[in-house]
Amino acid sequence: MAKKRHEALGLSDEQVLDMFRTMLLARKIDERMWLLNRAGKIPFVISCQGQEAAQVGAAYALDREKDYVAPYYRDMGVVLAFGMTAKDLMLSGFAKKEDPNSGGRQMPGHFGQKKNRILTGSSPVTTQVPHAVGVALAAKMEKKDFVTFVTLGEGSSNQGDFHEGLNFAGVHKLPVITMVENNKYAISVPIKKQLACEKVSDRAIGYGMPGYTVDGNDPLAVYEVVKEARERAVKGEGPTLIETVSYRLTPHSSDDDDRTYREREEVEEAKKKDSIITFAQYLKDNGVLTEEKEKELHKEIDKLVNEATDYAENAPYADPEDALKHVYAE
Amino acid sequence: MPVMSYIQAVTQALREEMKRDEKVFILGEDVGKRGGVFRATDGLYDEFGEDRVIDTPLAESAIAGVGIGAAMYGMRPVAEIQFADFIMPAVNQIISEAARIRYRSNNDWNCPITIRAPYGGGVHGALYHSQSVEAVFANQPGLKIVMPSTPYDVKGLLKAAIRDEDPVLFFEHKRAYRLLKGEVPEDDYVLPIGKADVKREGSDITVITYGLGVHFALQAAEKLEEEGISAHILDLRTVYPLDKEAIIEAAQKTGKVLLVTEDNKEGSIMSEVSAIISEHCLFDLDAPIKRLAGPDVPAMPYAPTMEKYFMINPEKVEKAMRDLAEF
Numbered sequence: 001m002a003k004k005r006h007e008a009l010g011l012s013d014e015q016v017l018d019m020f021r022t023m024l025l026a027r028k029i030d031e032r033m034w035l036l037n038r039a040g041k042i043p044f045v046i047s048c049q050g051q052e053a054a055q056v057g058a059a060y061a062l063d064r065e066k067d068y069v070a071p072y073y074r075d076m077g078v079v080l081a082f083g084m085t086a087k088d089l090m091l092s093g094f095a096k097k098e099d100p101n102s103g104g105r106q107m108p109g110h111f112g113q114k115k116n117r118i119l120t121g122s123s124p125v126t127t128q129v130p131h132a133v134g135v136a137l138a139a140k141m142e143k144k145d146f147v148t149f150v151t152l153g154e155g156s157s158n159q160g161d162f163h164e165g166l167n168f169a170g171v172h173k174l175p176v177i178t179m180v181e182n183n184k185y186a187i188s189v190p191i192k193k194q195l196a197c198e199k200v201s202d203r204a205i206g207y208g209m210p211g212y213t214v215d216g217n218d219p220l221a222v223y224e225v226v227k228e229a230r231e232r233a234v235k236g237e238g239p240t241l242i243e244t245v246s247y248r249l250t251p252h253s254s255d256d257d258d259r260t261y262r263e264r265e266e267v268e269e270a271k272k273k274d275s276i277i278t279f280a281q282y283l284k285d286n287g288v289l290t291e292e293k294e295k296e297l298h299k300e301i302d303k304l305v306n307e308a309t310d311y312a313e314n315a316p317y318a319d320p321e322d323a324l325k326h327v328y329a330e
Numbered sequence: 331m332p333v334m335s336y337i338q339a340v341t342q343a344l345r346e347e348m349k350r351d352e353k354v355f356i357l358g359e360d361v362g363k364r365g366g367v368f369r370a371t372d373g374l375y376d377e378f379g380e381d382r383v384i385d386t387p388l389a390e391s392a393i394a395g396v397g398i399g400a401a402m403y404g405m406r407p408v409a410e411i412q413f414a415d416f417i418m419p420a421v422n423q424i425i426s427e428a429a430r431i432r433y434r435s436n437n438d439w440n441c442p443i444t445i446r447a448p449y450g451g452g453v454h455g456a457l458y459h460s461q462s463v464e465a466v467f468a469n470q471p472g473l474k475i476v477m478p479s480t481p482y483d484v485k486g487l488l489k490a491a492i493r494d495e496d497p498v499l500f501f502e503h504k505r506a507y508r509l510l511k512g513e514v515p516e517d518d519y520v521l522p523i524g525k526a527d528v529k530r531e532g533s534d535i536t537v538i539t540y541g542l543g544v545h546f547a548l549q550a551a552e553k554l555e556e557e558g559i560s561a562h563i564l565d566l567r568t569v570y571p572l573d574k575e576a577i578i579e580a581a582q583k584t585g586k587v588l589l590v591t592e593d594n595k596e597g598s599i600m601s602e603v604s605a606i607i608s609e610h611c612l613f614d615l616d617a618p619i620k621r622l623a624g625p626d627v628p629a630m631p632y633a634p635t636m637e638k639y640f641m642i643n644p645e646k647v648e649k650a651m652r653d654l655a656e657f
Binding site: 101105110112113114131132133134165168328329 | 435
């Protein structure tokens with residue numbers, strides 16, 4: 001009998017189950033945030049839905065004890081895999097003092113947590129690319145064997161910082177992996193109005209690095225390509241550009257209405273490929289997951305999300321005067 | 331004590347800091363093998379190697395952004411922007427990122443980067459090699475902006491900037507590079523960022539300025555001394571955040587205040603200095619606050635007639651000082 005796909009990649013049953021668990025946790029936190037937003041309890045949400053497979057598949061291919069990540073605003077799957085908790089994310093959703101990302105200063109989705117080597121991010125897109133390159137430059141200068149991993153959307157791959165950052169990384173052969181999560185829309189603008197080339201990964205040649213396009217709904221495919229990129233990076237063979245293709249299952253944010261620019265049929269069609277369903281099916285087909293285990297998993301995660309929600313909702317806000325703190329070192 | 335030029339003091343500060351701390355490194359265009367187009371990094375490439383004096387691609391946002399990333403990791407990058415005029419592609423990185431990293435992460439991350447850039451006119455540099463850009467950054471809490479006026483201050487303040495835990499923009503007057511010479515101690519000293527410095531004690535009028543303006547004001551003060559006019563000169567040194575106490579004290583000292591900048595007048599650093607004096611010194615003033623600055627045109631023209639018209643010089647400063655003394 002042929003080896004199962006995950007076994008061929010060196011992943012145990014426990015590991016792939018853990019990947020699925022993290023994907024499901026990201027999805028359920030995200031869904032809860034939408035409910036809280038529609039109930040008027042939190043002002044804003046921006047989603048990971050549809051991109052969990054790419055995010056978690058990639059994160060599990062990294063060294064989560066020492067690599068640095070510069071995530072973009074949809075990367076709940078990445079930050080959960082790197083040690084952020086449901087409680088941390090809910091505290092951010094409710095903008096509470098204890099939020100480790102920003103102490104309630106930034107909107108949700110603006111991740112950052114030094115202890116887990118998650119660089120702090122902002123709203124202007126793509127600024128994180130040169131930052132990740134800078135951390136990779138430090139790794140090279142300090143002769144450390146970690147890599148940096150940076151993500152962005154396909155729309156952001158049109159920004160100058162994408163070009164400037166990747167070119168710098170290519171020239172200096174730095175250990176940085178850039179992953180473009182192509183979800184086919186930059187808010188309302190479809191890919192054909194964003195890119196003159198067919199694939200984002202076509203751009204890699206201009207930066208002297210390999211470029212790959214993989215199915216972003218398949219966590220194992222993403223795992224494989226990121227793993228390979230990481231091995232090249234730590235061997236001093238330089239950066240890699242990876243494009244994961246998936247679909248944004250929600251509007252851009254809680255303030256967007258995607259019915260104004262895309263057909264419902266298109267969204268419904270994409271939902272058939274939703275990795276939360278397809279990866280669960282893979283795990284069942286391969287005897288890793290059973291109906292019963294899946295139910296348990298849902299129950300366990302629902303409980304976690306409920307507890308995180310309650311905790312965050314009841315947690316205190318920062319004092320008004322805290323707005324004055326931390327402009328400069330004290 | 332060795333005498334050195336303003337630019338030699340820059341190089342010396344960089345060399346001493348790179349020797350002291352191996353996390354300090356330089357990145358920018360032409361900073362390596364060439365030693366900088368002005369030669370500010372002359373000799374450092376040979377001394378410290380290409381890995382610590384990095385010739386980057388011609389891309390300012392990457393110079394700032396890669397430096398910011400390295401700083402977040404814990405390095406001490408000194409980024410050079412070849413001319414302050416070319417800092418504009420990096421403004422998003424400097425303002426949206428460097429200035430806000432500590433604040434937005436609730437003190438979890440910080441960004442100890444120094445960004446050096448030559449600024450200023452009077453060198454036949456036309457619109458894009460002459461500008462003062464400090465006002466662009468001077469309402470961005472989280473940033474510090476240092477603009478030294480003497481070789482002594484250059485060394486002490488650049489070393490302080492590199493050791494600072496927050497991002498510092500360090501603007502060097504390019505005409506001062508070889509024009510100004512002065513004694514610079516060989517020992518390891520730092521000067522406080524955020525503190526203005528009295529460059530001349532006086533009792534009749536107060537001149538508040540920075541950069542090359544300090545040199546012009548000192549020259550003018552010597553002449554006016556012969557006419558019996560005693561000028562008090564305050565060098566801001568750090569133009570953001572401002573040293574309010576020193577500004578108030580200097581204004582109160584004589585009650586007649588002239589503010590000098592070579593930047594365009596409206597919305598300049600001196601607009602804020604003027605506001606501080608207005609808020610705090612109304613009953614101490616014996617004359618309206620005066621400003622001597624460049625005209626409100628986009629930038630300095632190339633032709634010598636127009637350049638001279640735009641630029642402040644010792645004669646213009648002297649006249650403004652005399653007029654104020656006679657008010």
